[in-house]
Amino acid sequence: MKKSPLPLQNLGAKDKRRKCGRDALVKLLRWNFGHPDFRGNQLEAIEAILSGRDCFCLMPTGGGKSMCYQIPALAKTGIVLENQVMALKEKGIAAEFLSSTQTSQLRNKIHEDLDRGQPSIRLLYVTPELIATSGFMSKLKKIHGRGLLNLIAVDEAHCISSWGHDFRPSYRKLSSLRNQLQDVPILALTATAVPKVQKDVIDSLNLQNPLVLKSSFNRPNIYYEVRYKDLMDDAYADLCDVLKSAGDVCAIVYCLERTTCDDLSTHLSKNGISCAAYHAGLNNKLRSSVLDDWICSKIQVVVATGIDRKDVRIVCHFNIPKSMEAFYQESGRAGRDQLPSRSLLYYGVDDRKRMEFILSIAESKKLQSSDSEHGLSKKSTSDFNLMVEYCEGFGCRRKKILESFGEEVSASLCKKSCDACKHPNLVAKYLEELTTAIAVRQRNGFSKILSSSTDAFENENFSEFWNRNDEASGSEEDISDSEDGFEVAKGISRSKFSKKTGINEKIELLQRAEENYYRNKAHDKQANRPDKNAISGALRESSKQRLLDALKHAHQRLGDLKVDFEASSTILENECFKKYGKSGKSFYYSQVASKVRWLSTTSSAAEITNQIGTGIKSPLENITRKEEPSPQTVSTILHDERKKEVNKVIGEQHCGDIESKTSVKASTPQMQTKLPAIPSFSQFVNSRKSKEMQQPKASEEKEHHHSPNKHTKKRMRLQ
Numbered sequence: 232m233k234k235s236p237l238p239l240q241n242l243g244a245k246d247k248r249r250k251c252g253r254d255a256l257v258k259l260l261r262w263n264f265g266h267p268d269f270r271g272n273q274l275e276a277i278e279a280i281l282s283g284r285d286c287f288c289l290m291p292t293g294g295g296k297s298m299c300y301q302i303p304a305l306a307k308t309g310i311v312l313e314n315q316v317m318a319l320k321e322k323g324i325a326a327e328f329l330s331s332t333q334t335s336q337l338r339n340k341i342h343e344d345l346d347r348g349q350p351s352i353r354l355l356y357v358t359p360e361l362i363a364t365s366g367f368m369s370k371l372k373k374i375h376g377r378g379l380l381n382l383i384a385v386d387e388a389h390c391i392s393s394w395g396h397d398f399r400p401s402y403r404k405l406s407s408l409r410n411q412l413q414d415v416p417i418l419a420l421t422a423t424a425v426p427k428v429q430k431d432v433i434d435s436l437n438l439q440n441p442l443v444l445k446s447s448f449n450r451p452n453i454y455y456e457v458r459y460k461d462l463m464d465d466a467y468a469d470l471c472d473v474l475k476s477a478g479d480v481c482a483i484v485y486c487l488e489r490t491t492c493d494d495l496s497t498h499l500s501k502n503g504i505s506c507a508a509y510h511a512g513l514n515n516k517l518r519s520s521v522l523d524d525w526i527c528s529k530i531q532v533v534v535a536t537g538i539d540r541k542d543v544r545i546v547c548h549f550n551i552p553k554s555m556e557a558f559y560q561e562s563g564r565a566g567r568d569q570l571p572s573r574s575l576l577y578y579g580v581d582d583r584k585r586m587e588f589i590l591s592i593a594e595s596k597k598l599q600s601s602d603s604e605h606g607l608s609k610k611s612t613s614d615f616n617l618m619v620e621y622c623e624g625f626g627c628r629r630k631k632i633l634e635s636f637g638e639e640v641s642a643s644l645c646k647k648s649c650d651a652c653k654h655p656n657l658v659a660k661y662l663e664e665l666t667t668a669i670a671v672r673q674r675n676g677f678s679k680i681l682s683s684s685t686d687a688f689e690n691e692n693f694s695e696f697w698n699r700n701d702e703a704s705g706s707e708e709d710i711s712d713s714e715d716g717f718e719v720a721k722g723i724s725r726s727k728f729s730k731k732t733g734i735n736e737k738i739e740l741l742q743r744a745e746e747n748y749y750r751n752k753a754h755d756k757q758a759n760r761p762d763k764n765a766i767s768g769a770l771r772e773s774s775k776q777r778l779l780d781a782l783k784h785a786h787q788r789l790g791d792l793k794v795d796f797e798a799s800s801t802i803l804e805n806e807c808f809k810k811y812g813k814s815g816k817s818f819y820y821s822q823v824a825s826k827v828r829w830l831s832t833t834s835s836a837a838e839i840t841n842q843i844g845t846g847i848k849s850p851l852e853n854i855t856r857k858e859e860p861s862p863q864t865v866s867t868i869l870h871d872e873r874k875k876e877v878n879k880v881i882g883e884q885h886c887g888d889i890e891s892k893t894s895v896k897a898s899t900p901q902m903q904t905k906l907p908a909i910p911s912f913s914q915f916v917n918s919r920k921s922k923e924m925q926q927p928k929a930s931e932e933k934e935h936h937h938s939p940n941k942h943t944k945k946r947m948r949l950q
């Protein structure tokens with residue numbers, strides 16, 4: 232239903248630069264949208280536009296950017312041109328969408344209206360492609376000549392920047408607007424916080440002396456949480472529990488591949504959750520029926536990407552996204568109505584490795600490409616590392632998001648609205664368990680990254696999460712077209728395989744490509760690699776250094792540690808080497824890590840002194856302590872373990888190159904002292920398990936859905 236747009240006088244073409252007062256604009260807002268007042272920088276942006284000035288407006292997702300062009304569309308007769316296709320149904324204002332996918336009858340009707348002296352259309356949505364056509368541009372010039380073009384709004388303006396996570400080549404076509412339509416104000420809107428992208432947007436659109444408005448990116452109504460797949464028996468079941476316990480709420484689950492979308496959606500449906508997969512692999516009819524059902528709440532959950540509703544309560548990433556920017560945009564689809572919502576990310580080491588692999592392929596292809604202007608986003612593995620740090624590092628998740636966008640964040644900002652702030656001990660414990668799980672997996676060897684995704688390569692069934700290239704289908708509102716790692720990987724796979732090649736050969740080739748990748752990576756770091764699993768002198772030195780540092784920290788923390796640090800670190804390292812030197816570096820790593828953990832967390836200096844002095848007791852017995860490890864320690868260990876684990880996968884000789892940067896003077900002295908016994912890994916796990924069972928859980932930790940018992944079970948299974 233179309234509302235009468237104005238309780239306000241129209242400003243005619245001749246009054247173009249006349250100012251609309253604040254009160255009049257607020258009236259418009261109330262009358263047409265029912266909001267009591269403007270939010271954030273909305274009013275400033277609107278006033279700038281109405282005064283004819285270009286404006287760059289940065290607001291977080293759900294901040295209310297649309298209002299910045301919808302109000303100007305109502306405030307003046309004439310037309311506002313907007314580049315995004317969006318749901319017009321409920322707007323209640325005279326908006327139309329013009330596209331080549333419409334019937335010629337409908338298009339003619341719109342053109343007729345535009346040709347009238349006083350068009351009834353206020354807001355015209357068009358695609359970037361259409362704007363670039365000479366026919367449409369001359370039409371625009373005519374409308375402009377009649378004084379009827381009030382504003383050009385470029386929503387999701389970050390898509391014009393090849394530095395952005397969502398670069399769309401078609402947006403490049405918007406760069407000609409400033410020159411072609413000289414005195415029409417351009418409003419660029421985005422929720423992308425990366426400064427490089429902001430500058431690129433302003434330059435690419437050729438904005439003239441724009442008013443630059445920036446809001447904080449904090450989304451206080453979203454609770455951020457990470458769950459660790461490696462500590463779970465069944466991540467599908469866990470997600471199922473989350474969605475069931477949330478009740479009948481609207482949710483989006485993002486997956487990396489279409490196969491996961493379909494599979495997960497089937498699983499959730501079987502478990503009584505009303506749910507559907509939504510991706511470019513579905514035919515148009517099915518896709519639009521899924522979308523309709525979701526919008527009108529017939530289904531609760533979509534396992535997909537790229538679709539939107541204001542009352543989304545949970546956004547779940549079932550696989551780690553490729554960058555903080557992508558994560559922020561997608562998780563930001565939760566709670567656009569400002570009500571409390573959740574962002575839930577399932578983190579798995581396999582997922583991480585897979586993404587690293589994909590990004591590396593994309594990057595190497597970019598390096599080879601002489602034409603980086605066209606198509607490829609300049610995202611890199613370094614962006615991804617921020618995402619990994621979000622999951623693996625300790626500390627406030629919200630702070631990490633905002634700081635990654637260069638925002639300064641006070642410690643009090645989060646107000647316990649992320650898992651790390653609300654349940655610090657529990658998250659520290661998970662991180663520690665993850666370290667252990669990684670070490671165990673090192674020992675057992677890793678699964679192949681590509682083994683589960685070969686069907687995706689075979690069937691080309693990538694999710695839009697990666698393969699957003701469906702603009703031609705006329706569904707621009709749903710799917711973007713950024714080229715990405717999977718697309719590149721897919722290209723490589725296509726070029727290498729003839730149609731006759733069987734799936735097994737393809738799998739083999741892909742796995743070989745994966746191995747080569749890691750091998751090459753290792754080569755960069757180290758030329759000689761006699762034995763993958765050997766423990767080198769450099770590794771031993773760096774382990775000693777770690778133990779030495781841990782001893783020094785323990786001394787600072789506990790005050791009175793009467794031992795010779797150098798000698799003690801040698802003793803401890805020797806003990807690890809003696810016991811596990813022959814078993815290989817995987818278990819040696821975890822043994823050193825266990826000792827470091829113990830030194831970092833034990834509450835008694837005497838315990839350390841006794842341990843080193845007499846060698847009676849195993850340090851590992853002390854790991855089942857009452858206190859949680861210090862957050863910093865957990866983070867550091869996890870990071871170290873991660874580096875090592877990558878090195879293990881890439882077949883490096885050792886991780887000494889990472890750690891040996893710290894200079895170490897001492898050569899390995901002969902061990903004199905009797906060493907304490909080191910329990911096996913299963914002894915260690917069992918001792919932890921029995922201790923855990925004895926310890927009553929803190930009530931706040933009970934609230935947390937992430938069941939520690941499940942983790943214990945998983946650890947046992949990992950042996």
Ligand SMILES: Nc1ncnc2c1ncn2[C@@H]1O[C@H](COP(=O)(O)OP(=O)(O)OP(=O)(O)O)[C@@H](O)[C@H]1O
Nearest residue numbers: 266268269270292293294295296297298422541567
């Ligand atoms: N001044 C306001 N007061 C209250 N609610 C508002 C106001 N302005 C916008 N909103 C509401 O905020 C929600 C989000 O608005 P909108 O879709 O414009 O956000 P956005 O910044 O474009 O987000 P996205 O980046 O996700 O596209 C909508 O429900 C809208 O009605």
Ligand SMILES: [Mg+2]
Nearest residue numbers: 296297386387
């Ligand atoms: Mg918007």
